[in-house]
Amino acid sequence: xxxxxxxxxxxxxxxxxxxxxxxxxxxxxxxxxxxxxxxxxxxxxxxxxxxxxxxxxxxxxxxxxxxxxxxxxxxxxxxxxxxxxxxxxxxxxxxxxxxxxxxxxxxxxxx
Numbered sequence: 001x002x003x004x005x006x007x008x009x010x011x012x013x014x015x016x017x018x019x020x021x022x023x024x025x026x027x028x029x030x031x032x033x034x035x036x037x038x039x040x041x042x043x044x045x046x047x048x049x050x051x052x053x054x055x056x057x058x059x060x061x062x063x064x065x066x067x068x069x070x071x072x073x074x075x076x077x078x079x080x081x082x083x084x085x086x087x088x089x090x091x092x093x094x095x096x097x098x099x100x101x102x103x104x105x106x107x108x109x110x111x
Contacts, residue, residue, distance in 0.1 A: 009015075 010018075
């Protein structure tokens, strides 16, 4: 008969059971880490979305301001053109007539 040796460790069944329990715990931790990573990504996406919405609102405000400035510029240019056309139709004042007469009578050396 073979001599039975006394084992100095734990039984195979106990080891297998503890290993199975360890695997279950590792799986649980992996799921928790994956869930936490998903939560973090979700929060980041929501924050980025809020930032993009704010940037979009700012761009819309800038667009409105640009349109207003362009309208004011067109109005200014129209008024400038009207003033220019109006001045061309006005008779010359006495002072302007004298200045024009004086410049015609000057010698070519001084012009």
